[in-house]
Amino acid sequence: xxxxxxxxxxxxxxxxxxxxxxxxxxxxxxxxxxxxxxxxxxxxxxxxxxxxxxxxxxxxxxxxxxxxxxxxxxxxxxxxxxxxxxxxxxxxxxxxxxxxxxxxxxxxxxxxxxxxxxxxxxxxxxxxxxxxxxxxxxxxxxxxxxxxxxxxxxxxxxxxxxxxxxxxxxxxxxxxxxxxxxxxxxxxxxxxxxxxxxxxxxxxxxxxxxxxxxxxxxxxxxxxxxxxxxxxxxxxxxxxxxxxxxxxxxxxxxxxxxxxxxxxxxxxxxxxxxxxxxxxxxxxxxxxxxxxxxxxxxxxxxxxxxxxxxxxxxxxxxxxxxxxxxxxxxxxxxxxxxxxxxxxxxxxxxxxxxxxxxxxxxxxxxxxxxxxxxxxxxxxxxxxxxxxxxxxx
Amino acid sequence: xxxxxxxxxxxxxxxxxxxxxxxxxxxxxxxxxxxxxxxxxxxxxxxxxxxxxxxxxxxxxxxxxxxxxxxxxxxxxxxxxxxxxxxxxxxxxxxxxxxxxxxxxxxxxxxxxxxxxxxxxxxxxxxxxxxxxxxxxxxxxxxxxxxxxxxxxxxxxxxxxxxxxxxxxxxxxxxxxxxxxxxxxxxxxxxxxxxxxxxxxxxxxxxxxxxxxxxxxxxxxxxxxxxxxxxxxxxxxxxxxxxxxxxxxxxxxxxxxxx
Numbered sequence: 001x002x003x004x005x006x007x008x009x010x011x012x013x014x015x016x017x018x019x020x021x022x023x024x025x026x027x028x029x030x031x032x033x034x035x036x037x038x039x040x041x042x043x044x045x046x047x048x049x050x051x052x053x054x055x056x057x058x059x060x061x062x063x064x065x066x067x068x069x070x071x072x073x074x075x076x077x078x079x080x081x082x083x084x085x086x087x088x089x090x091x092x093x094x095x096x097x098x099x100x101x102x103x104x105x106x107x108x109x110x111x112x113x114x115x116x117x118x119x120x121x122x123x124x125x126x127x128x129x130x131x132x133x134x135x136x137x138x139x140x141x142x143x144x145x146x147x148x149x150x151x152x153x154x155x156x157x158x159x160x161x162x163x164x165x166x167x168x169x170x171x172x173x174x175x176x177x178x179x180x181x182x183x184x185x186x187x188x189x190x191x192x193x194x195x196x197x198x199x200x201x202x203x204x205x206x207x208x209x210x211x212x213x214x215x216x217x218x219x220x221x222x223x224x225x226x227x228x229x230x231x232x233x234x235x236x237x238x239x240x241x242x243x244x245x246x247x248x249x250x251x252x253x254x255x256x257x258x259x260x261x262x263x264x265x266x267x268x269x270x271x272x273x274x275x276x277x278x279x280x281x282x283x284x285x286x287x288x289x290x291x292x293x294x295x296x297x298x299x300x301x302x303x304x305x306x307x308x309x310x311x312x313x314x315x316x317x318x319x320x321x322x323x324x325x326x327x328x329x330x331x332x333x334x335x336x337x338x339x340x341x342x343x344x345x346x347x348x349x350x351x352x353x354x355x356x357x358x359x360x361x362x363x364x365x366x367x368x369x370x371x372x373x374x375x376x377x378x379x380x381x382x383x384x385x386x387x388x389x390x391x392x393x
Numbered sequence: 394x395x396x397x398x399x400x401x402x403x404x405x406x407x408x409x410x411x412x413x414x415x416x417x418x419x420x421x422x423x424x425x426x427x428x429x430x431x432x433x434x435x436x437x438x439x440x441x442x443x444x445x446x447x448x449x450x451x452x453x454x455x456x457x458x459x460x461x462x463x464x465x466x467x468x469x470x471x472x473x474x475x476x477x478x479x480x481x482x483x484x485x486x487x488x489x490x491x492x493x494x495x496x497x498x499x500x501x502x503x504x505x506x507x508x509x510x511x512x513x514x515x516x517x518x519x520x521x522x523x524x525x526x527x528x529x530x531x532x533x534x535x536x537x538x539x540x541x542x543x544x545x546x547x548x549x550x551x552x553x554x555x556x557x558x559x560x561x562x563x564x565x566x567x568x569x570x571x572x573x574x575x576x577x578x579x580x581x582x583x584x585x586x587x588x589x590x591x592x593x594x595x596x597x598x599x600x601x602x603x604x605x606x607x608x609x610x611x612x613x614x615x616x617x618x619x620x621x622x623x624x625x626x627x628x629x630x631x632x633x634x635x636x637x638x639x640x641x642x643x644x645x646x647x648x649x650x651x652x
Contacts, residue, residue: 026545289498
């Protein structure tokens with residue numbers, strides 16, 4: 001174990017007081033087996049090479065960094081976007097699933113299960129499974145299958161089975177519950193391809209490692225373009241995988257790291273420490289320790305917790321966590337579309353919304369700001385149209 | 394008068410040749426839930442597992458999930474459930490089953506104090522792994538609460554040994570890989586997991602998760618020291634069978650085990 005910030009959390013998977021492995025005994029051996037398999041794979045040049053080769057030749061990496069000329073001028077800051085929206089399947093999720101699908105095969109398992117909120121991780125999982133010839137089952141809350149119908153169909157086209165989750169709040173947290181329940185029953189031949197930097201050890205660490213390619217590329221690209229280290233590095237946070245990936249590149253730099261949560265699902269801003277889905281982290285819960293349903297315009301941020309490493313980065317002050325409201329997000333999405341010709345995912349628009357709000361305030365004029373544009377907004381267009389034209393959510 | 398203590402009572406009964414029967418009841422499921430506890434004790438339970446509901450029960454199947462939702466919607470909390478338990482005396486040990494966030498949120502010492510005050514002498518914390526156990530277990534040991542640990546079919550031998558050494562009251566042997574719920578067949582896994590545990594020194598071995606019928610209970614009782622029945626009882630309670638239905642079902646389990 002190293003003490004480096006965003007380093008190896010060691011065999012107990014701790015990030016300060018957060019993280020760990022809180023799962024029922026039947027799942028413990030699987031978590032331990034996964035940790036061993038990942039440790040071996042992530043030091044095996046053959047595995048690493050295959051991961052990078054697939055992400056280059058199939059995933060479209062490296063994704064570019066785009067300077068936003070018109071918006072920079074309007075806001076008075078120097079604004080750059082890391083274009084994960086241009087990666088295959090339309091978001092950063094592909095980075096993680098290629099890693100985990102390769103690991104699934106390496107462990108001799110034939111099947112992946114996954115949870116999904118907005119559908120991005122589900123689509124990415126189905127894609128990676130198709131590529132590597134694995135079976136794939138995706139759990140999705142009923143509320144989300146209704147607001148993301150096209151992504152359900154996409155997953156089915158890709159050969160995955162989508163199981164609608166009708167328990168609890170019927171959103172992302174319940175999809176995770178159901179995936180974990182299924183994993184208990186089928187752990188022998190099934191890998192649980194968790195979609196974010198959450199869950200029991202080794203998931204928060206492993207998923208961050210599979211996403212750190214975002215940060216590593218960004219550092220190099222900002223350097224090569226002559227811009228250098230940004231003053232602010234900003235990403236939206238639900239579970240927090242795109243933010244963890246981006247932050248890992250800049251954690252040892254002077255850049256301010258800012259995670260932006262949905263105001264209706266802000267685990268850091270309005271949560272308290274607790275244990276859910278195998279991890280100790282910050283959670284939105286009531287006085288009795290029952291987890292409260294998150295509410296957000298974006299299905300991908302409808303999660304009442306946050307990855308444990310983010311909870312740690314917040315506690316130590318290395319990163320700060322802010323919120324954006326649904327209204328601010330809608331405005332931000334339209335502004336990026338009309339000024340730069342880029343329609344962002346509602347999730348990613350949270351990061352932009354904070355920058356728009358704080359340019360000239362928390363963000364001094366003239367600052368260099370790098371936003372992770374974690375996904376593209378195609379999946380959200382129908383929903384946004386309904387809200388803007390119909391006044392309905 | 395406090396209820397008998399789990400780790401004193403169960404070994405005595407096992408030594409006397411009795412196969413233990415531990416039904417699961419959801420706290421706060423309805424107005425009659427304490428009467429259900431009394432009823433299953435009268436019908437032959439040797440201990441009662443009392444579920445304290447949690448919003449995200451990842452080891453529970455649909456039946457116990459539904460019971461938990463119903464209980465939470467009625468306003469049940471760990472504090473209210475333990476306060477209600479404290480108002481009655483039970484002639485058998487009471488074990489609470491819950492998830493760690495419920496305990497962690499109240500604080501170890503406060504939870505242990507409320508539980509002890511309620512006559513509770515055991516706790517099953519479904520998602521508290523051996524690796525994360527120390528803080529709670531130290532507090533529980535000091536308070537006289539036995540922390541019961543699970544051993545699964547997937548648990549390797551060396552780990553089984555450590556779980557057996559650390560488990561108090563009894564060892565909860567998981568009959569098959571999966572969540573709680575009724576099963577048509579138990580399969581051969583029960584004998585395997587019980588014999589794996591028997592190769593080490595441990596408290597009594599009780600088998601749960603999937604045991605649903607009198608025949609299955611009797612079958613499990615042939616190899617294990619005890620039988621835990623949850624979902625099959627909870628389903629009857631969800632259907633409104635109440636204390637009488639619970640007593641009838643638990644009585645049928647008792648007779649099958651003793652036959």
